[in-house]
Amino acid sequence: MKRFITNCKQLLKRCVNRNRFMTLVIGVITVSSIFVTVAMGLYASSGAAQVDLSRPGFKAVRKDTALPDSQEETFSATGGIDKLTLQEYQRLYAERTKGILEADGFAKDVLSPEALSISRSEAMTAPDNAP
């Protein structure tokens, strides 16, 4: 077994010395592939893939993304606290949270077997899943 490993090592050395350029190219491709695999793994596992609307399949709905409002009123982190400030804060808070609290989000049961027409009962017309 030791002899076999030694022979393999010597053969590999000879190949590398004869074809240095090809070894460089193969080495670069291998290292790049490893980095790309690691990067794609991080992309999938970190949750970035779920918010990446540039992926194919999201083309039709990309325009529905709400753009961040740079003119949005902000509440300062410094300053005094009195009744007026808190009332102003509550007004801002109610305004900012109104849309989220009124939306039904993921409440609609759009994945039921009936909605997808994969149940035995009479298939309903699949609901229009507009956000």
Next chain:
Amino acid sequence: MMKKIIIVMTVVALIVGTGHHVRAETRLPLSLDELETVRNNCVGAQSILYRIHANDGVLRVNLKRRYDSIATKLMAPLNSRMTLNRLDATKLVATTADYERELDNFRQLYQSYEETISQAIFFHCKSQPADFYDIVTGARDKRMAVDRSVKQLNSIIRQYAGAVKELEDSLDKRLQERS
């Protein structure tokens, strides 16, 4: 030495290899008629799933952006201002911590749901209708879990508003006591 390495690698490969092929048990076995219905309608179901996946993706991005905005532009500045004014912000900070925790939970739940629905979209449903049905059922359960997380976040948002109102009332009381 080589033998030991080979045995260890074989055992590791078996553990890793078998681990990936755990299949969810069908909750209720489907009848032949049901399997046939799934087989016949699954392609249409996959196109519906494709649209749902896209719409949910936008909903998730919009929701997360607004939730993040609430945390960074509303909750954090008030907590900071309370601390700077040496007022008791314990309840507000605790609610903010719950909010951040639930937001992280929402992100993880959505990720799991998105992976399952993506699996259903690209599954060979005609050849494996029972497994396809299981995956869709799993996606449905996960979507409901995401919905529960959204409701919990909304509840915490209301809780925070309640805490701010309490703070306003306590400040009012203090002013009245002084006068």
